[in-house]
Amino acid sequence: MTDADFDELFSYVSFAYKTKSTSAQDLVAAKGDDTVLSKIKNLQNFDEFVNMTLSDFSVENNDRTAKFKVTLTNKNNPDNKKEYWVTLDDNRLSAEELTQALNAVEFASDKTPFQLSILKSEGKANEGFTITNPNDKTTDVVVDWSTLVINKENKTATFTYKVIDKNFDNNFSANKEATVNLSNANLSADDFALIGQAIQMSVTNPETTSRADLIEHKQADLTVVNPYADWADIEYGEFSNVENSTTDVKGLFKLVDKENAENKSADNERIFTMLSDDQVLLNKVAQRIKGKPATEDEEAVAGEIFYTYDDEKISEKDAQEVVKEKIQFNLPDGVEINTLELLTPEVPENLSDYPQELIDDINNGARRFTYTIKKGDLVLNETFTGSIQTHASSYDVILLNRNINTKYELVQNAAAKKALDALQNEAVLYFDYTNRNIYAQAYDAETANQRTLLFKYTGELPEGVTSLSFFDKELVDENYDDARNKVNLIVEEPTEADGAKKYGFSFYLGKYDRNPLNRRYDQYHNLKTATTAFDILTTEEIDAKLASIQFDYPNKENIFIHDSVVTGITPQSVEGFPKLELVYDDFKQFRVDGYITFKVKLIQRNADGSIDYETAFADKKIEGFQITELAKEYIDLVVDYKNDAKATTLPSEANIDLFQLYKNSKKATMSWDVVTVISIVEGSPNDFTGSIWIDVQASRDGEVLNKAYEVTGFKTKEISDEEIQAIEATISLKDTVVASEVYPSDLKADMINATLSGANSEFFEVSEITFQDQNDANGTAKAVVKFQNKFKADQTFTKEAELSGLQALGADFAYPEMAKLAKAGTLFEWNGTDADKQAIIASANDPKSFPAIQKGTFLTKNKKGTPYKGIIVNPALADKNIVNTHGGQTTNLSYEGLKGSSKGVKFVLKDGKYGVSFQLFDTAGEKIQESFFNPLFDAPTN
Incomplete structure (x- = not known):
């Protein structure tokens, strides 16, 4: 086929949208499907010549035009074809057409602003307008009623609207605001009726508002909800009792048009059903009992409601001592107490039977009770609670120990008697809560075992540490801590019937707690022990x-x-x-x-x-005893050396045959029948004192007597200095002493073995051993031994010996006595409680915590810190004041990790034990590098 043939065939083809509402976008999306596009072929045998296909769909012209390609293909020759482009506009209105339609719309309304507002509230605003749309065949009018604004003053309504293409829902105009004049008529009777029906009225406080109150106060006692308060005001009329009713009140009111005060509604009537006057009075009293703020009316009717207790000392007594008969009420005339019961009416005779509610009252210092009220026969159906404030005590600690004063006995020993004899009546003694004993001195960790026990507790001790305390009443209000654990001595002077002083003590029971709010003390019950006399003496x-x-x-x-x-x-x-x-x-x-x-x-x-x-x-x-006749032979008898050789004879060289008996300076002998034997007492010759002892034995008829006589005046012996110097001494540590375990400063005389050898050495013995040059740093010392003549005390000489190999500190510590304890891990000791351990553990876990020490006391920081409890300096250290990291005393220990001016030690956990880590200082004030760990207590296992 030629192009002309194809063109002729194509001239018989036309295209159209399937419907008026089909858009160009619909056509493109469906790719020309028959459901959206009509394909009209005006040549009957068109399909015999060619095949027609559509492709390449697109939209243009603001999506109003569909464009696609049409291809005609020769049926006899597929390669013979021709393409054509087709554009097809859809049927939607243009923007200009929509705008013209929008401007042509007209609105009108015969409604008043109030009527229109009612329609709006009911979602029926459209019913208040008529709409005229000349283009109603092609467009629809859409009003956005949410934009409706009613202007009461101008009597207009404004809103926005638009028009929509009837064929295309998504094709619409811009929004336009319309202003419509409304009717300016007054509110009608129907309008007033609608408003009146919508108004809600109720008594604000029906429980406490009487009929008389409502009649007098009207709206003041009402809660009124007027949803149309913008359109009409309420004008209240007469309120009165409803005839033949004891509870109803009728109230009248009119509605007044806010736009025209002369325009009013007829009377509206409301009936309010009230409580009886007696019920209201009881309710008002209930409100006052519960402490709610009273109106002037409630104050006038109910007054101040309160109760008291007929015992001015009840605040000093315990809760179980309260009786309901003494509870007094102040109530309005006609109102009475209906029932009154203590929370636990019965107080058991035995303390062990006390119910928990009563125990709670005792501990809290308030005896609780319940009561109801009535007026005449009308009982208010509500139970009230009250409480009488009493002394806040402690059932477990105070009440259960009230008989503790019978469980003490005077300690019958010399120390106790000496201490008490020196004290006056009412002197302060000290209670130890751990064992409940009474001492002459207050507890101090370092001297606890040196206190004088005065009165011993004989009862059973509870397990663990008790919070029981004794108090000095005079101090408790001034300073709780000063008053705690103190009692007052009772001294009863001797009487004619009983010539000995008697002792006891008085006290007030208390419960100690670290939280001041939980502390308790009993100032009402002064407990006294029995008085007892000593049956012993002081030292x-x-x-x-x-x-x-x-x-x-x-x-x-x-x-x-x-x-x-x-x-x-x-x-x-x-x-x-x-x-x-x-x-x-x-x-x-x-x-x-x-x-x-x-x-x-x-x-x-x-x-x-x-x-x-x-x-x-x-x-x-x-x-003055009687003596035998033989003993009388010794009367006036003396012994002396026989001639003048005594002055030139040493006692050790004396001849026994030269000793003679004398009486009254004359030679004498005993009776003829007395056998006399004279002998030298063994070991008695003393050449250094020139004396000797002679034993004279007399015997007769089997009776034997002896008496020794000292004979003096013999020649004395002298040992020269040269002879003394020739005596050799051997001085060393005893074999039982391990040198490496003894510091030089800890040497004792009984550790030294000193012997002499050579001529005259047998006449001397050790009289004193001292030490010099004791150097703990390097482990050396000098032993100085003083020897004394056994027979001539004023003749002495000394020998010295160097001792080495002793235990050494290894450095020149400023305080060697501290260093020795530090090396042994015993400079500090623990005597605290499990609770005290928590502060140590917390510090150990805080990398920024470096406790201070001032005069042996551990503090959380410098002098302003809080003391740590339970850790003390070893009592073996004579002066704990030298143990310091801070303060006016010289710093002599610090933690190894601190540099510069930082001071303190460190609590650490090491090998399962919490302890103190520190270093010591030398005599020059420099830190010695050796670190010490002083364990205190085992780490808790849980």
Whole structure:
């Protein structure tokens, strides 16, 4: 086919949109499908010649025109074809057409602004307007009623609208605002009726508003909801009781047009059903009881409602002492208490039977009760609670311990008596809450074991630490902590019937708590123990008692000395003091001279039989015993050397045959039948003092007596300085002492072994051992031993020896005594509680925490810090004031990790133990690099 043939065939073809509402976009999207595009062929046998295909669809002209390609193909020759482009406009209105249609629309309304507002609120605003659309065949008018604004003053309504192409929903005009004039008529009767029906009225406080209140106050007692308050005001008329009713009130009101005050509605009527006057009064009283703010009317009717208790001291008493008969009420005339019950009406006789509610009242200091009220026969159906404020006590700690004063006994020992005898009535003593005992001194961790126990608690101790405390009443209001754990001594002076002072103590019970709000103390019940006298003496009195005892031996002048026995000595006991015991020892008979000697001491025992105090032994002598005839041979007898050779003879060289008996300066012998033997007492010759002891033995008829006599005036021996210098000394540590375990400053005399050798060495013995040049830093010292002549005390000499290999500190520490304890890990000790450990653990876990130490006391920081409890300096350190990281004292320990001016130590966890890590300083004030860890306590396992 030629192009002309194709052109002729194509001239018979036409295209059209399937419907008026089909758009160009629809056609393109469907690619010319028969559902959107009509293909009209005006040649009957068109399809016999060619095939027609459509392709390459697109839109243009603002999406209003569809463009596509038409291809005609020779049926007999597929390669013979021709293409044609077709454009096809859809049927939508143009923007100009839509704008013309928009401007042609007209609106009108015969409604007033109020009527239109009602329609708007009902969603029927469209019913208030008529719409004229000259182009209603091609367009629809759409109004956005959400934009409707009613202007009361101008009597107009404005809103926006647009027109939409009837064939194309998505083809519409721009929005346009319309302004419509409304009717300016007044509110009609129907309008007033509608408003009146919509108004809600209710009594604001129906429980406490009486009919008289409502009649008087009208709207003041009402809650009014007027949804049309912009259109009409309420004008209240008469309020009155409804005839033949005891509860109803009728109220009248009119509605007033806000646009025209002369335009009013007829009377509207409302009926309010009220409570009875008695019920309202009870309700008002209830409101006041519950503490709600009262109106002037409620105040006038109900007044101030309160209750009191008929006992001005109830604030000092415990809750269980409250009785309901003493609770008094102030109520309005005619209102009475209907019921009144304590929360726990019965108080059990036994404390152990107290119910928990009563225990709570005791602990909180308020006895709770419930009550109801009535007026006449009308009882208010509401139960009220009240409470009488009492003394806030503690059931567990205070009440259960009220009889604790019967569980104390006076400690019968010398120390307690001495302490109490020195005190006046009402003196302060100290209670220890851990064991409940009473001491003469306050508790101090470092001296706790040195306190004087005065009164011992004999009851059972609860497990763990109790919060029970005793209080000094005079101090408790001034300073709680100062008053705590103190009691007042009771001293009863001696009477004619009882000549001894009696002691007891008085106190007030309390419960301690770290939180001041939980502390309790009982100032009403002053507890007193029984008073008891001592049946023992003080140490001074015991010593004086021993010195005052006159020892004797009854009828001794008729008793031969050899028949004397220790049990014959008087006294054998101390009258009036059953706890004193006389102890005799070293009883000796001097049969020649007729006297006895003995040692005696007094022992005072505790109740358990242990020794409270014992005196030193006193030497006593009793003379005047009868002696035998043989003993009388010794009367006036003396012994001396026989000739003048004594002055030139050493005692050790004396000849026994030259000793002679004398009486009254004349040679003498004993009776003819007495066998006399004279001998030298072994070991008695003393060449340095020139003396010797001679024993004279006399015997007759089987009786044998001996008596020793000292003979003096012999020649004395002297040891020269040269001889002393020749004596050699060997000085060393004893074999039982390990040198490497002893610091030089810890050396003791009993650790040294000192021996002498050479001529004359046997005459000397060790009298004193001292030490010099004790250097703990390098472990050296010098032992100085003083030797003394055994027989001549004023002849002495010293020998010295260097000691080495002792335990060494390894540095010149400023305070070696601290360093020794630090190396042993015992400079600090722990005596705190589990609760005290928490502060140490918290500090150890805080990398910025470096506790300070001032005079041995650990603080959270410098002098303004809080003390750590439970950690103390080892009491073995004589002066704890030298232990410092801060303060006026010299700094002598610090943590290794601190540099510059930073000060402090560190709590650390090491090998399962919490302790202190620190370094010490040398004498120059420089930190020594050796680090020490001082364990305190094991790390908790949970």
